[in-house]
Amino acid sequence: EAQVTQNPRYLITVTGKKLTVTCSQNMNHEYMSWYRQDPGLGLRQIYYSMNVEVTDKGDVPEGYKVSRKEKRNFPLILESPSPNQTSLYFCASRGVRGPHNTEAFFGQGTRLTVV
Amino acid sequence: GNSVTQMEGPVTLSEEAFLTINCTYTATGYPSLFWYVQYPGEGLQLLLKATKADDKGSNKGFEATYRKETTSFHLEKGSVQVSDSAVYFCALSRNQAGTALIFGKGTTLSVSS
Numbered sequence: 390e391a392q393v394t395q396n397p398r399y400l401i402t403v404t405g406k407k408l409t410v411t412c413s414q415n416m417n418h419e420y421m422s423w424y425r426q427d428p429g430l431g432l433r434q435i436y437y438s439m440n441v442e443v444t445d446k447g448d449v450p451e452g453y454k455v456s457r458k459e460k461r462n463f464p465l466i467l468e469s470p471s472p473n474q475t476s477l478y479f480c481a482s483r484g485v486r487g488p489h490n491t492e493a494f495f496g497q498g499t500r501l502t503v504v
Numbered sequence: 505g506n507s508v509t510q511m512e513g514p515v516t517l518s519e520e521a522f523l524t525i526n527c528t529y530t531a532t533g534y535p536s537l538f539w540y541v542q543y544p545g546e547g548l549q550l551l552l553k554a555t556k557a558d559d560k561g562s563n564k565g566f567e568a569t570y571r572k573e574t575t576s577f578h579l580e581k582g583s584v585q586v587s588d589s590a591v592y593f594c595a596l597s598r599n600q601a602g603t604a605l606i607f608g609k610g611t612t613l614s615v616s617s
Contacts, residue, residue, distance in 0.1 A: 393547075422604070431593065431609035432548075447604075479547055481605075493605060495540075495547035 391416050395480050395496035402470055402503055410465045410499050412480030418494075419485045421463040422447065423455065425476040426498075432479065438463055439485070470503040477501075506531045510594050510608035517584055517615050525579040525611045527568075527594035535596040537561075537570050537577040538605070542591040551579075551592070584615045 393414045402408055414421065422437035424447075434447030438457040452474055454466040463482075467474060477500050483493040511526040529537065536555045540548040552561030557572035566581045577594060594608040 424607075429609060432607040434604065437604060481548075492550045492553070493548075495549070497547045 391494060393480055393482055393494050393496040395478075395499050397499060398497060399500050400502070402501070404471055404503055405469050408467050408470060408501075410467075410478060410480075410501070412463045412465065412496060413461050414463075414480075414482040414494065415461065416482060416484070416494065417460065418482035419460070421457070421480065421482045423453070423463070423465045424479045424481065425449065426479060427476050435465070435478075470501075472503045475501060475503050506535070506596060506598055506606050508594050508596055508606055508608040510592075510611050512611070514612040514614055517613070519586055519615055519617050520583045521615075523579070523581040523584045523588075523613070525592055525594075525613070527577045527579065527608060529575050529577065529594075529596050531575075531596055531598075535598065537568070538595040538597070539566070539568055539577070539579050540593040540595060540607075542593065542610070544590070548593065584613070586615050586617050589613055589615045 396411045419440045423435040424432040426432050433449045435453050436447050436455040438444045441457055441460050444455050477498050479498050480496040481493045507530045509528050538553045539551040541551045542548050552563040554561040554570035557570055560569045568577050568579045591610045591612050593610045595605045598604040
């Protein structure tokens with residue numbers, strides 16, 4: 390079954406304690422990205438990756454890091470979380486080959502609370 | 505720059521009512537347009553898409569037509585069901601490869617029986 394898997398689904402942490410949210414896809418997609426979803430703001434892109442070892446900033450990258458060492462994995466790293474990073478996070482992947490845009494597959498989401 | 509504007513919610517309807525959720529966009533070039541749906545506690549799923557002007561995307565009774573002259577991609581359904589209650593996001597792709605999606609803020613639909 391084609392899927393994007395995020396872990397954990399729920400996380401409560403304290404300010405300043407480093408954390409990693411993992412994302413893995415089994416569709417051999419080149420493109421992966423992270424979004425955060427906040428009330429009244431919709432989804433905003435944090436970082437994206439066009440392929441292994443290729444990452445770039447999205448619209449709201451401050452306070453986040455990513456890495457893409459393998460094609461299937463795209464972890465989101467918060468080196469020093471702050472309360473304004475409390476949000477619902479989604480990982481997504483899609484293929485980029487062919488003349489038309491292909492469907493983006495989303496993970497189930499990670500609800501992060503920073504206290 | 506590129507952006508998507510959706511009608512504000514929430515939208516509250518009775519079962520079997522007609523649904524329209526408005527979406528307009530601003531973009532350079534020729535973006536592809538999407539509607540995604542998010543059911544409670546779940547991630548986003550693609551509902552339908554259109555890749556060029558005058559294309560009509562359809563799925564599960566929902567339809568949307570890519571109108572370049574009005575830069576719109578309104579979502580419609582003739583008869584909603586309780587199970588359609590969800591948050592609906594309009595989105596566009598930034599470039600030809602369709603890699604980056606720009607989302608609207610989402611419209612919450614609540615359908616009562």
